[in-house]
């Protein structure tokens with residue numbers, strides 16, 4: 001049976017909503033458990049691969065998921081940014097222990113338009129804008145104190161609006177594969193994989209052994 005991306009997007013969104021509700025309930029019961037004061041059901045592990053075939057993984061935040069794909073924002077000069085110049089193939093996984101669920105995604109990550117990045121930048125908190133402006137993400141720095149001082153200095157020197165740095169912006173992963181994984185007792189997990197050869201095609205569903 002074949003599926004369209006909007007159909008799968010609905011399923012993604014319903015799992016995301018359920019995770020969000022569960023996280024909010026957990027937060028109400030035990031706020032001290034969330035040290036940053038934030039619940040992050042939209043945090044996911046993103047993997048990229050370098051030109052010498054070395055994979056790297058890190059957690060980032062999903063900004064949005066829509067008909068075009070899944071977007072996140074970062075520093076274009078970071079390790080992930082450098083990997084994605086030569087090899088746009090990426091892999092993402094969300095894990096929600098509250099429901100014993102994961103969603104795995106594979107697809108090509110390409111930069112969003114400059115206008116989109118600037119629009120999102122404009123909605124970000126000033127502290128995030130300062131960090132995004134001064135942090136040479138992933139590069140070696142003298143000390144943690146150095147970055148704290150650089151942040152303070154930038155804040156004093158830039159009391160007005162802060163423009164979006166040229167090396168900061170978004171990527172959108174156009175989804176070629178998405179797997180919905182529902183954990184069950186006795187390890188008989190339910191795995192539904194939907195894959196398509198290109199973004200112009202429909203997704204074919206297959207059930208994978210757990």
Ligand SMILES: Cc1cc2nc3c(=O)[nH]c(=O)nc-3n(C[C@H](O)[C@H](O)[C@H](O)COP(=O)(O)O)c2cc1C
Nearest residue numbers: 040043058059060061073074075078079080081138
């Ligand atoms: C919960 C969480 C959310 C994060 N969100 C982002 C994000 O949206 N963008 C980003 O660039 N880094 C984010 N980070 C930091 C990344 O994990 C990583 O340290 C950074 O992007 C540098 O990765 P790289 O050197 O592999 O490119 C987040 C980390 C955590 C733990």
